[in-house]
Amino acid sequence: xxxxxxxxxxxVLLERANEPSDAMRLANxxxxxxxxxxxxxxxxxxxxxxxxxxxxxxxxxxxxxxxxDSEDAMRRAKAMGGSRSxxxxxxxxxxAVNRLKLETDLRTALDHNQFIIHYQPIHQxxxxxxxxxxxxxxxxxxxxxxxxxxxFMEAAEDTGLIALIDxxxxxxxxxxxxxxxxxxxxxxxxxxxVNISGRHLTNPHLVPEIKSCIRDTGIExxxxxxxxxxxxxxxxxxxxxxxxxxxxxxxxxxxxDDFGTGRVRLVDLRRFPVDTLKIDRSLINNLLADRVSHDAxxxxxxxxxxxxxxxxxxxxxxxxxxxxxxxxGCKFGQGYFYSQPLEAAQADDLMREQSLAVRSMGSPx
Numbered sequence: 001x002x003x004x005x006x007x008x009x010x011x012v013l014l015e016r017a018n019e020p021s022d023a024m025r026l027a028n029x030x031x032x033x034x035x036x037x038x039x040x041x042x043x044x045x046x047x048x049x050x051x052x053x054x055x056x057x058x059x060x061x062x063x064x065x066x067x068x069d070s071e072d073a074m075r076r077a078k079a080m081g082g083s084r085s086x087x088x089x090x091x092x093x094x095x096a097v098n099r100l101k102l103e104t105d106l107r108t109a110l111d112h113n114q115f116i117i118h119y120q121p122i123h124q125x126x127x128x129x130x131x132x133x134x135x136x137x138x139x140x141x142x143x144x145x146x147x148x149x150x151x152f153m154e155a156a157e158d159t160g161l162i163a164l165i166d167x168x169x170x171x172x173x174x175x176x177x178x179x180x181x182x183x184x185x186x187x188x189x190x191x192x193x194v195n196i197s198g199r200h201l202t203n204p205h206l207v208p209e210i211k212s213c214i215r216d217t218g219i220e221x222x223x224x225x226x227x228x229x230x231x232x233x234x235x236x237x238x239x240x241x242x243x244x245x246x247x248x249x250x251x252x253x254x255x256x257d258d259f260g261t262g263r264v265r266l267v268d269l270r271r272f273p274v275d276t277l278k279i280d281r282s283l284i285n286n287l288l289a290d291r292v293s294h295d296a297x298x299x300x301x302x303x304x305x306x307x308x309x310x311x312x313x314x315x316x317x318x319x320x321x322x323x324x325x326x327x328x329g330c331k332f333g334q335g336y337f338y339s340q341p342l343e344a345a346q347a348d349d350l351m352r353e354q355s356l357a358v359r360s361m362g363s364p365x
Contacts, residue, residue, distance in 0.1 A: 009074075011067065020055060020087055027051045027085035035083075048083035050074050055088070072099075075158070102155045109139055110164055116140050117172055118341035121350060122193075122312055122334045125326050130354055132225070134193040134334065135173035136341050137165060153197075163200040167209060170194050174217040174224060176344055181223065183348075184355040193225040193255060198232035202239045207246045214250070225253040225276065230263040233272055241271060248273045255312070260296055269307060277304055281315025284335070288320055301329045 001013040012030075017023045031049065038045045052074030054066050072095070073088040080086070109115060115137055122132040139147040156162040177192045200206055214221050226247065233240055233256065244254055255276040256264065260283050264272070279300055286293035297313075304311045313325050316335035325333060342350070 005067075009071075011070070017055075020053070023053045023055070024085060024087065027053060031083070031085065050077035050082045051085040052077055053085060053087045099155060102152060103159050103161075105141070106152060106156055106159070106161050109141070110161065110168070114140050114142070115165065115168060116343070117169060117176070118343060119176075119192075119347040120334060120341040121339050121347070122332055123338045125322055125331055125333050128338070129188075130190065130350060131188070131332065132191045132193060133173075133177075133347060134227070134341075135169055135176075136195075137169050157197060157199060160199065162197040163203055166194070166196055166200045170210070170224075171213050171217065174213050174219045177223050178217050178219045180348070180351055181219070184351050186358045187351065187355050189220070189223065191223045191225050191253065193227050195257070196226045196228055198229070198235065198240075201226075201228060201232060201243055202236065206243065207250070210247065210250065210252060214252075221251040222253065225255050227255040227257045227278065228274075229257045230259060230261055234263045237268075237271065241273070244273045248275075260300055269303070274309070276310045276312060278312045278314050278334075279330075281335075284313050284315045284321060284325075285317075287324055288318075294324075297325070297330075298328050305329070 001015075003011045003013075005011050012026070014023055014026060017026075030051065034047050034049050038047065052070045052072065054069035054073060056066055069088040073086045077084050077086040116139075118136045118138055119133040120136060121130040122134065123129065124131050137149055139149075139152060141147050153162065156165055173192045173194050177190065180187075180190060196206075210224070213219075214224070228240070228244075247254055253276060254274040255278050256272065256274050257278050258280040259277040260280045277300060279297060283293045283297050287297060288294075301311055310332065311330055312332045312334055313321075313330050314334050316322060316325070316333040316337045318337060322333060322337060339350070
């Protein structure tokens with residue numbers, strides 16, 4: 001029995017599978033059939049599928065449990081690169097239970113304001129002055145303490161909660177930036193960069209939300225930067241480009257994150273209305289020891305000049321990296337060499353120091 005579960009998900013009920021290998025054999029047959037190229041409207045299209053397999057272990061098992069287990073196995077297949085089949089097992093079930101608990105806790109975190117923002121400064125390399133901050137969300141769990149986003153963002157993406165988290169971070173970061181804008185008028189205009197998920201970027205409510213945020217917080221639109229990953233741009237450029245163009249008309253800046261990993265073709269870069277490229281930290285890590293990484297950074301900086309785009313080097317940890325980047329023409333850096341991500345009060349201390357230094361020099365900073 002074949003059924004359409006919704007979206008791009010389908011289910012197959014195999015009633016006469018005596019062994020897991022029977023189900024795997026059918027899954028392989030499906031993969032083989034799907035891998036054959038199709039012709040649609042005169043164009044060749046390639047279709048792949050990630051398949052999750054769950055076995056009915058007892059007559060008492062509910063249908064919804066079987067569907068849940070097969071979906072978890074499918075997610076694992078996707079996470080391992082897609083176009084493959086994975087079998088649900090006990091370890092996967094344990095992860096599924098933990099995942100369900102995490103999703104429940106995330107909803108509680110949103111309802112009880114358990115998220116906080118840390119701000120990592122971005123420095124102008126020549127003067128070491130702060131020119132921007134990146135807003136990084138953290139989960140202040142009442143029992144587990146401070147939780148990194150790497151441990152909950154995937155669950156937030158899958159459940160759709162990521163849009164609510166993104167929205168909260170944008171509003172909080174804009175309020176904070178407006179406070180600094182008013183408190184330290186002697187410092188040159190700062191901006192704040194906020195990560196935006198792929199699901200939220202293509203949400204039709206995003207642009208109206210940004211307009212409301214700008215209006216209600218009082219922040220200048222140019223003080224807000226939205227950071228988008230390379231994979232988000234390349235996965236569905238026809239959907240993302242119009243949104244980026246709308247943000248550009250609002251004068252809200254956009255940044256391509258992890259740039260240089262090869263997902264964005266250089267010939268297509270003009271297509272994306274972005275104003276900043278953030279060099280992937282892997283290239284910065286290998287800048288001094290690997291000629292390929294060095295040349296890649298050099299190429300990005302040369303390309304950015306021709307396209308009139310700003311470049312930020314991410315993951316700067318050594319003085320030697322700063323020297324090499326400056327020699328290559330990079331003007332902005334972010335990383336532990338300058339500062340770790342800071343709580344708002346600690347970031348405010350840095351702003352106060354910079355403001356005092358600027359005022360003592362008698363010129364805008």
